[in-house]
Amino acid sequence: MAGGRSKPTHVTRGNVLDDLGFSPEQATALKFKADLYQAILKHARKVFAKAIAGDPGRTSAARERTAQRENC
Numbered sequence: 001m002a003g004g005r006s007k008p009t010h011v012t013r014g015n016v017l018d019d020l021g022f023s024p025e026q027a028t029a030l031k032f033k034a035d036l037y038q039a040i041l042k043h044a045r046k047v048f049a050k051a052i053a054g055d056p057g058r059t060s061a062a063r064e065r066t067a068q069r070e071n072c
Contacts, residue, residue: 012019017027 010019015027017030018024022030
């Protein structure tokens with residue numbers, strides 16, 4: 001089937017981690033880590049977007065660090 005799409009051999013219904021053979025404990029730990037990682041990324045995007053925009057709401061410590069870098 002050159003150039004065409006192949007039909008999937010398995011369709012996941014429910015938790016993909018169960019389908020991959022992880023124990024319930026491992027699946028819970030992996031889901032927790034993934035959720036935490038996503039929350040950190042979401043927060044970091046907000047912080048960096050404000051920093052890039054020159055938001056006056058940045059902390060004074062952040063402004064001081066930027067000034068120190070510019071004076072080096």
